[in-house]
Amino acid sequence: MERRHRLWLDGSWTESRDVREIRAPYTGRRAARADQADASQMRRALAAAAGAFPRLRALSRHARSRLLAAMAAGLQARRAELVEMMALEAGKPVALADVEVSRAAATFTAAAEEAKRYGGEVIPIDIDPSGRAFAPAVSYWAPRGPLLAITPFNFPLNLAAHKVAPALAVGAPVLLKPAPQAPGPATLLAQVFESALRSGDAQEPIPAAALQVLNCPNDVASLAVTDPKIATLSFTGSAAVGWRLQGQAVGKKVALELGGNAAVIVHRDADLPRAAARCAAGGFAYAGQVCISVQRILVHEDVSARFCRLLLRETARLGVGDPFDARTTVGPLIDPAAADRVLSWIAEAKIRGARVVTGGTRKGNVIAPTVLTRVRPDMKVVCEEIFGPVVVLESYSDFGLALEAVNASRYGLQAGVFTDSARLIAEAVSRLEVGAVLVNEVPAYRADVMPYGGVKASGLGREGVRYAMEDYSERRTVVTWRG
Template sequence: MWLDGAWRGSEQVREILSPYTGKRAALADEASPEQTGRAVAAAAEAFPKTRALSRHARSRLLSAMAGGIESRRKEFVELMVREAGKPATLADAEVSRAVTTFTGAAEEAKRFGGEVVPVDTDPAGRAFEPALSFWVPRGPVLAITPFNFPLNLVAHKVAPALAVGAPVLVKPAPQAPGPAALLAAVFAEAAAATADSREAVPLAALQVVSCPNGAAGAAVADRRLATLSFTGSAAVGWMLQGRAVGKKVCLELGGNAAVVVHSDADLARAAARCAAGAFAYAGQICISVQRIFVQRSVAAKFRKLLLAETAKLGVGDPGDPKTVVGPLIDAAAADRVLSWIAEARGHGAKVLCGGTRRGNVIAPTVLAGARPDARVTCEEVFGPVAALYEYRDFEEAVSRVNASRYGLQAGVFTDSHRLVQRAAAGLEVGAVLVNEVPSYRADPMPYGGVKDSGLGREGVRYAMEEYCERRTVLTWRG
């Protein structure tokens, strides 16, 4: 683990198993409670130094980290395939996204400033100069990240924190801590390469400490860490919010993303995108397509197209460049997904394809007729399962999409500008994607949800704002 500016071992070493082969993929040091406490203290002690760094120094560091990630592309891909079971082509795309994330943060670090606020709009304000309102970092960030994007979701917390001058303590997912540790190596090299006689980035600006999920409670409650940024399940996220007293809390939680396919849509494109959006990486993405609502007049045609596109997807070994649908993260996850499919079938759902298992790999599964209260439709399945439904008119589709406790993203396929506007106004989600599936995320955009899908927004600039607070300076003219 990368702790207080150096690599440290631990008395507790944990074996990480490949989700695909079940064999040992890696060994990971697990931090003791004392080491976790030391990481918190080191982050707090680094804060006066990181917030004093010039924007130039922060930008140089982040640019160097982008280059370092690119130079270690192959290593990152191999780690994600081995530890997370991520198909190699998707892992390679994740590396590209992480490079983009750090490059964007390097650019934002230069221009992230503030604004001039006229105060003479109030008669009493005529005695004052225009106010200056600008961003200052709250303090160290605790970043708790999931297994499914073990590099880029770490990047989406680390890069904005470093851009604003906030130290960051990363607790990566125990299933796949390797990419975060390799990112720490990239950070150490970049910090050394960008140091000059005037200023240097403190090596304690980043800590990467792996520990069991339940062992992070002390850090969550420690007020020396000013912000908690968590990506994971809704149940865990809201529980952590209750423990994070006195902190700014950013939660990117679950979803059961829906797509609406209207009769005027390009059905072939919609089917191809829905198949990829539902089943890539075995559906282990919080914005994977889980519910598909198709207007009744084109439902039969769309169903045929969707099943044909699903059949084209490569399934199996994540190391095979043709694979799109790899294994679930572990046997327990595969057991749960199959039990939810069986539950839906027991209540009348029809399996149009899939529903079978080999090891931790579940074949892409399309259901028809699943009840709205089936867990495969009303909860986050986090597996390769999509449920098809028909609707009469657009208002019904919007209402059924909204009949969920989640609200992360939704997709709408239509050529009608009028319907797009109605979707944008009526869908209770953080983002509406038009003629695209909700599984797509552009890294610079504001990203986050409503309802049980979380609080706050990611996306480099928006996360920078979450990690800061406004400070205003008002000067009397005299």
């Protein structure tokens, strides 16, 4: 039976007059239908979130932690459904979708633990004569208020978890707008939340509007972006949209996790077979539709030819095609327009002198893993985020110049460096303009508990449960005169 993703609005499943089709990226067939909230439904959701805030922030840490732990268990219990839905709606290979379920459950588990210990600090203020009459000050974190969370299609479950779990941990209600291409996992997350409510503590009932999930058109979402009831906006998606939303969200705390064109430097002393294997996986998994996917590989000229051969060998080993095949690593692009754009960028690079070493072909929305050489810095495949299964290979002679090439990007999310030289590692960490440097690893790696985010056009703020909790909170300080 075809699925219909209704709105989870103020504790009830609600339908709308506008119901849109969800198409499977691999087959092009209709996968589901999704109700789209209208302006009046969005206003109801905003009022419900504002009403839930005083009750949610007043809950004990025990109650919030228990809710989050129940949601982690609920995700594990519905693993098969979630994997199937991600493969169907987002085209994510089932092996990668299974990993995403595990990561999302771990994100909620981490939030359940952080909710218990997220506190503040005691600050001695009697450090000069004017402070002798005062007790030590207490500074603690208090939730800012309702959160508007806008998430993309590529990690439709875990990126929702990275906004929902920290917000619930601090006591901030969440209004979640999932990506229109793959709203199903967010709908299942709302069902998991609903089940967790029923199994909660009768002494401390969780307000049903602590989490609401509304699919909606962009003009309806804009109502929430500008509404004063929303205290914080957390957006993951393209740089163009993210920075535009920041301009609209006047008076709100804004956290942006945006794009990148992540680079890897492979020095001549690197473990080349491992570097090649990791670059192939990091560049082509899920068809490169990851904001920290490997896009640029800078290899020392002494080992560039050997590295290229190794990379091509590893690339040829990757399974390509049907996301429901457990052997597949490289599935389809999300829709025909995305595939058209990626191929047009490849064609543009070829016209300007780039060489396609492998790939560049298309079957439906599936583009074969593509490696380009002889590229130029101003080609789109180099300087923009391709968000597809394409990597470019460049060589360098001087490590410092390689660092400058990485920094020439307007993005700064993560970068990887393969070398055993402590001096070069220290230089890279000091000079690279990115949110994280991965040593002897590709930038596509992310641990869900670490601070994650970028600089420059790649965004503002940090995700990772503890760090998102800080973004969704504000410091409140208590100073007491003791006479």
